[in-house]
Amino acid sequence: MPRLVVPLSAPEAADPSRFGAKAGNLAALAHAGLPVPAGFCVAAQAYRIQLAALGLEESARGVFSSEDRPRARRCALEVKLGLMQGAIVPEVREPLLSSWLSIAGEGRPGVVRSSALVEDRAGSSFAGQFQSYLGLESEEDFLTAVRACWAALWSTRALRYMATHGLDSADTAMALLIQPLVPARVAGGGLSRTAEGEMLINAAAGPGSLVAQGEVVPDCYVLDRTGKLGESALGRKYHAAGCVHGRRAFSRALFGAPCLDAEQIADLGLLMRKAEEIVGAPVEIEWALDDTGIKLLQARPLRVGPAHVPDDVWSQHPRLNGHPSGVGWGEGRARVVNCECELESVAPGEVLITTVAGPALSEILPHVAGVVAELGGSTSHLASLARERGVPMVLGVLDATQRIPNGSRVAVDGVAGIVRWVP
Numbered sequence: 001m002p003r004l005v006v007p008l009s010a011p012e013a014a015d016p017s018r019f020g021a022k023a024g025n026l027a028a029l030a031h032a033g034l035p036v037p038a039g040f041c042v043a044a045q046a047y048r049i050q051l052a053a054l055g056l057e058e059s060a061r062g063v064f065s066s067e068d069r070p071r072a073r074r075c076a077l078e079v080k081l082g083l084m085q086g087a088i089v090p091e092v093r094e095p096l097l098s099s100w101l102s103i104a105g106e107g108r109p110g111v112v113r114s115s116a117l118v119e120d121r122a123g124s125s126f127a128g129q130f131q132s133y134l135g136l137e138s139e140e141d142f143l144t145a146v147r148a149c150w151a152a153l154w155s156t157r158a159l160r161y162m163a164t165h166g167l168d169s170a171d172t173a174m175a176l177l178i179q180p181l182v183p184a185r186v187a188g189g190g191l192s193r194t195a196e197g198e199m200l201i202n203a204a205a206g207p208g209s210l211v212a213q214g215e216v217v218p219d220c221y222v223l224d225r226t227g228k229l230g231e232s233a234l235g236r237k238y239h240a241a242g243c244v245h246g247r248r249a250f251s252r253a254l255f256g257a258p259c260l261d262a263e264q265i266a267d268l269g270l271l272m273r274k275a276e277e278i279v280g281a282p283v284e285i286e287w288a289l290d291d292t293g294i295k296l297l298q299a300r301p302l303r304v305g306p307a308h309v310p311d312d313v314w315s316q317h318p319r320l321n322g323h324p325s326g327v328g329w330g331e332g333r334a335r336v337v338n339c340e341c342e343l344e345s346v347a348p349g350e351v352l353i354t355t356v357a358g359p360a361l362s363e364i365l366p367h368v369a370g371v372v373a374e375l376g377g378s379t380s381h382l383a384s385l386a387r388e389r390g391v392p393m394v395l396g397v398l399d400a401t402q403r404i405p406n407g408s409r410v411a412v413d414g415v416a417g418i419v420r421w422v423p
Contacts, residue, residue, distance in 0.1 A: 004046045005095040008179075013041045020044065020115030020175040025279060025299045032278050034271060036296050039179030040099040044117050046092045047150050047174045051079075054086040060170040063159065076169075080154040084147050093143075099178050100142050109135045109181040112145040116153060117172045118162070129158045129362070130174075134207070135181055150174050160363060182295050184208060184288035186259045188218050189379025192272040193282035195304045195326055195415045199223040201268050202323075202377040203259040204235055208288055208297065214357035214376030214383075217396040219259050220323055227269040234258060235377075236398070260289075267294055275299045284384060303327070303387050307415045314411050317420045320397050320404075323376070324417030325383040328392030332369030334421065336406040351410040357382045357395050365391050370412030372400050372419050386414065394419050 006013050008027050016024035019041040030036035051057055059082070062075035088096065104110035114130035130152045133145035152158060153174045162169060187208030191200040202211055202218035210216045217236040223229055234257070260268075268287065271294065275283050279299055286298040305327030335350040337343060340360045346352050348367040357376030362385050365371070369392075376382060376395035386393040392414030400419070404410060409422040 002043065002045070003095070004043050004049075004092060005040050005099045005178075006043075008036065008039045008041055008177075010041075017117070018043045018045070018175070020117050020119055021300070022113070022115040022119055022298060023175060023177050024115075026177070026296070028278050029275060029296055029299060032274070034274060034278075034296055035294055037179045037182055039103060039177055041115070042096065042099075042146075042176035042178065044173035044175040046096075046176075047153075049092055050083070050086070050089060050150065053089045054082045056082045057170075060154075063154070063170065064163075064168040065170075076154050076156075076159060079169075080151045083151040083154070086147075088143060088146070096143070096146060096178075097139065100139065103178055103180050104136065104142070107137065109137050110142065111177075111179050111181050112136065112142065112149055113177040113179070114149045114152060115175040115177050117175065118167055129155075129161050129359075132209075134209070146176060149176055157359070157362065164366065182288040182297070183290050185290060187211065187288040188259075188286075189377075190268055190272050190285045190287065191282070191302055191304070191326065191378060192276040192285070193302065193304065194222075195307055195324075197225065198230065199225070199227075199269050199272055200378055201260070201265060201272075202379040205259055208286055211377060211379060212286065212381050213359065214373065214380040214395065216377075217323075217375055218377040218379075220377060220396075221260065221265050223265065223269045225273075227266050227273075229262060229265055232258075236396070264289065264294065271296060284379060286379070300384070305387075305390065305415055308413060310411065310413065310420075314420045317422055318403075319418055319420045320372075320394075320400060322372070322394040322397035322400075322417050322419065323378045323383075325378060325386040325391070325393035325395065325414045327387050327390050328370070328414040329412070330368075330370035330392040330414070331409065331411045334404050334406055334408045334410045336401050336404065338401060351412055353400050353404050353406075353410070355401055357393075365389050370394075370410070370414070372397050372404070372410070372412060374398065374400050 013027035023041040059075040059078040111134045113132040188203035188211045201221040204216045204218040211218050219235040221232045282302040283299045284302040308329035332351040335346045337354045351370040353372045355374045357373035371393040373395045392412040411420045
């Protein structure tokens with residue numbers, strides 16, 4: 001029987017059919033000598049063994065096969081709770097714990113990341129749909145994170161995403177990555193090829209989750225194909241505050257200092273070009289910088305769209321600039337939303353103007369003509385989903401919710417990163 005857990009350095013770790021494209025791409029980068037944190041890949045077969053051992057296979061098949069929607073929801077809940085609460089069978093638990101001790105022995109924190117078989121593929125990135133668990137220190141927390149990653153395949157958000165792509169959770173499985181925590185001083189993402197044929201790097205101080213979740217406006221550095229630095233823009237930090245509904249909102253921005261120096265930017269540009277060669281296509285990467293240098297954390301296929309030539313009439317109206325998602329042109333009525341609590345007010349065909357480009361917005365992407373947000377950057381998870389769906393999006397647009405009038409006619413250029421409106 002093939003091993004359920006293998007080192008990331010093992011040749012077989014690059015097999016996406018066993019370990020998912022996320023783990024497979026990382027293994028390929030590591031095998032080529034690129035700076036990838038060491039770790040282990042947990043095969044999707046471990047998930048399948050656990051599912052069968054808990055007697056959850058019938059419930060799994062009932063989620064998409066049943067026309068009875070209440071029963072389908074019950075089946076999904078049974079699978080999710082079963083995976084979260086059930087004891088991990090010894091044939092899976094033992095290699096899991098052995099790998100964990102190799103990663104997180106002597107108090108070193110580790111991480112568990114999803115690598116579903118349907119994830120990080122062209123046309124179905126699942127960006128931000130599953131979970132990563134960082135800073136795990138105890139065996140109990142590690143096993144809980146493993147269960148939670150398995151169960152995330154049956155979350156409401158993931159099931160909706162699958163339904164829109166014609167996928168069935170029962171036909172796929174969840175592989176995992178186990179790695180040491182990178183104590184990031186700076187982290188972010190990068191696009192190896194923009195619509196203009198350039199490279200783009202996003203960076204912010206702290207862990208990469210801030211950039212991925214769209215909670216900051218990152219630095220933006222643009223390079224040509226030789227790695228020469230062109231235009232750049234400093235990121236902005238927002239202060240968190242409570243919204244009127246008692247949830248988190250964000251106040252006005254403060255400009256920060258540059259996160260990367262010229263040498264670090266050039267190194268990232270070189271790594272993106274190498275990753276593109278290894279993957280065989282343009283890539284979107286996630287990376288982190290600690291005291292020892294840059295580490296690559298992810299590389300997924302990248303889709304960007306051609307530039308749109310707008311009608312001359314739009315050039316006569318006010319404009320704001322931001323970080324482009326990389327695809328699309330859209331026009332519609334502006335719907336200004338100040339926090340996620342108000343998303344239900346967004347009607348089909350409207351352009352959403354909001355503060356935070358967080359994961360909650362993924363559910364309305366199929367219905368809107370475009371998205372404009374004050375926070376976020378070109379390499380956030382939401383921008384990845386927008387590229388996948390062809391939805392025009394511009395992020396990091398300063399004071400968008402204050403300057404663009406609710407109900408005005410808005411045009412969103414997701415390639416150029418420009419928003420215009422008719423006052």
